[in-house]
Amino acid sequence: MNQSKMLNSKVAIVGCGVAGISASLELTKNGVPHTIFEAKNFIGGRFYSFFDKELGFEIDNGQHFFSLAYKNFFELLEQLDTKSHVEKVSKIEIPFFSKEFGLIPFEEKIFKGKLGLLFGILNFRLLPFKQRINLLRLLFTIILSKNFPKNINTQKYLLQQNQEHIIIDKFWNPIAVSIFNNSIDCIPTEIFFNIFKIALLGKSNQIGFTYSKVPQSLLFVNFQDSIKPQGQLLLATAVKKIKKNSAMFELETNSNQKFYFEKVILCVQPNVLKKILPEEWLINEYFRFLDFVQFNPILSIFITTNEEITPKAFGFLDDSPFHWIFNKTQMFGLPSPPYHYSFTTSNAKDLVSLSQTRIIELLEQEIFKFFRKKINIIACKVIKDKFATVALDSYFFKYRPEQVSPVDGLFIAGDWTQTNLPVTLESAALSGKLAVSKMLKQNGDI
Ligand SMILES: Cc1cc2nc3c(=O)[nH]c(=O)nc-3n(C[C@H](O)[C@H](O)[C@H](O)COP(=O)(O)OP(=O)(O)OC[C@H]3O[C@@H](n4cnc5c(N)ncnc54)[C@H](O)[C@@H]3O)c2cc1C
Missing domain, CATH: 3.50.50.60 (FAD/NAD(P)-binding domain)
Known part of the structure; x- marks a missing residue:
């Protein structure tokens, strides 16, 4: 009609x-x-979030992380009177998990804000000491730079700046893929460093990341x-x-x-x-x-298990097809056991073509390599969002x-x-x- x-x-x-x-x-x-x-x-x-019967709790369609530099999004939450549901961050800390070294925090040291983070890099043991110094050298250059090249991609620029592959793999790429949901060789240099400067080298109260404490x-x-x-x-x-x-x-x-x-x-x-x-x-x-x-996919996996994998609220998984682990039990303040975790992979082009069974198999292997635990997954859900964000x-x-x-x-x-x-x-x-x-x-x- x-x-x-x-x-x-x-x-x-x-x-x-x-x-x-x-x-x-x-x-x-x-x-x-x-x-x-x-x-x-x-x-x-x-x-958004929805109740998943098998997992037995309300899950997010994909874990979202908020940079403390977000202004308009937080204003929106203030207008909706829900900003109090966002976790307050008192210290900048991004835990990195390494298969070889275990937990390696990337965190502010001695000072607050960007100076503290620069000191934190001196302790960032995922990189050999010489490379930490090389990384610091570039960070100082970036702090002083007002303009970045327009016509080359971020990876090319980093190589031009003598950043070795290990620095790109263990420092720059995790940041690039997490913020841009794209691989570092596809991100224009100018926008990458403009954002990097705000999110990690900006005002003290704007550096760092947080998340919602509720679905x-x-x-x-x-x-x-x-x-x-x-x-x-x-x-x-x-x-x-x-x-x-x-x-x-x-x-x-x-x-x-x-x-x-x-x-x-x-x-x-x-x-x-x-x-x-x-x-x-x-x-x-x-x-x-x-x-x-063109769209880049994001893969999200939710699991429930009787064993605690890590008490940390979240962490980056170095050199793994799964980028982040989130401890939903901790984040939502849920009773335990059981324990709820989610894993996400940005720009997950390779993973989204695999079957759910294969993805879970791979995840179990990775959990064992990182945490030395053979966990028993009671329930799981895999969400493949092939159109997660525009590239x-x-x-x-x-x-x-x-x-x-x-x-x-x-x-x-x-x-x-x-x-x-x-x-x-x-x-x-x-x-x-x-x-x-x-x-x-x-x-x-x-
Ligand atoms: C898995 C995942 C993880 C992410 N992680 C992060 C993160 O950690 N941090 C971060 O900042 N961002 C993250 N993002 C990106 C973030 O979700 C998006 O940037 C944001 O939600 C986009 O909002 P939008 O309003 O622009 O678009 P959308 O959220 O896509 O809204 C478009 C709306 O239009 C509606 N619509 C479509 N067609 C029609 C029609 N014909 N008529 C009426 N309505 C229609 C849709 O149903 C939808 O509700 C993530 C995204 C995904 C998918």
């Missing part, structure tokens, strides 16, 4: 992930009535109340086509309803644009990025679009749009804000 609807609001947001949530909160703050269309029956997009979706429980009375959320309502008739956008949903708006903020993944926007819009040079969109390589970077589109009244947000940040929660939160502020600037009287 075809239905047309003229809603009270003049602005539509399509997609209620972090970018859509951020845009909605920003519109609410500015008193702008709006309607949010979300295809799924929950909000949060790629950042991810709980961070958004207050969303619908927070956007009242300006915002209206329509769940399980996918927009399947958008067109423009004179000054109005027509949004057609999966149930063939039609809604009309003056402005639209699209907060969806870039591959969705091809499906819902008219072809004549997509030929504009602005949409050229669509030719270069921010030099091609996509060149065409990464701003939030203002050439179609009058159409704005685009999402972690992948131009924020000068990696494709993260912070980028998503910032993009939503940018889209709204640019819209209001164009048309203050909405």
Whole structure:
């Protein structure tokens, strides 16, 4: 049945992930009535959690780590009154686990902040002493540098700076793959070092990483109340086509309803644009990025076991197909035994093609090599997200679009749009804000 609807609001947001949530909160703050269309029956997009019967607790779709330098994402949580669910960090510490040496902390020493971290590198025993000095030498150069080369990838730059392969493998690559979900030879140098400087060499209170102490979706429980009375959320309502008739956008949903708006903020993944926007819009040079969109996968494994693997809340697994271990029992404050752990691999191109059985077999072998424990897995879940994030390589970077589109009244947000940040929660939160502020600037009287 075809239905047309003229809603009270003049602005539509399509997609209620972090970018859509951020845009909605920003519109609410500015008193702008709006309607949010979300295809799924929950909000949060790629950042959500769900109860898993077999594991017996609420699991995240993939472990998310927050840099303390995130500003817009934390502001969003403050607006939702859930920032207290984020673990407070009093000391910068990233535990590295080595098959050979056991636990090697990468942590601040003697001083707080970046000076403390630089001292920490002197104690970073994953590298021979000579390489620690070589790494420090480059870090001082980076601190003093204002500009980084635009046209080479990060690995090439590091080699040019005489960083040996062992430093790249054990220090630079773990950082690159974790922050960018991409391999170091694909990340443009300029964005890598700009972000590195903020996240690891920035202000003392912004260096380090933290996480949610509750399942991810709980961070958004207050969303619908927070956007009242300006915002209206329509769940399980996918927009399947958008067109423009004179000054109005027509949004057609999966149930063939039609809604009309003056402005639209699209907060969806870039591959969705091809499906819902008219072809004549997509030929504009602005949409050229669509030719270069590629996704990098993330693999997440959740296990329940009767044995404790490590009491640490999290740690990086050196030289392993599995990058991070997270102690969910500790992070969520769950009773034990049993113990719940999750493992994640960024840019997991090789692993996602393996069967679940093979992945678990490999994981058991790795756990034994790192922790000398033959554990009995009681329950497990493997989540292969093949479209976890857009690959921010030099091609996509060149065409990464701003939030203002050439179609009058159409704005685009999402972690992948131009924020000068990696494709993260912070980028998503910032993009939503940018889209709204640019819209209001164009048309203050909405
Ligand atoms: C496994 C995993 C681990 C990650 N780890 C980290 C991390 O540690 N730190 C970090 O900062 N970031 C991490 N990220 C990235 C982070 O999740 C994203 O940057 C962020 O969630 C993107 O938000 P978004 O709003 O831009 O997009 P999305 O979350 O993709 O939101 C898009 C929304 O649009 C909806 N939608 C799509 N099509 C339609 C339609 N036609 N009509 C209506 N609605 C539609 C979707 O259902 C979705 O809700 C990770 C991502 C994954 C997948």
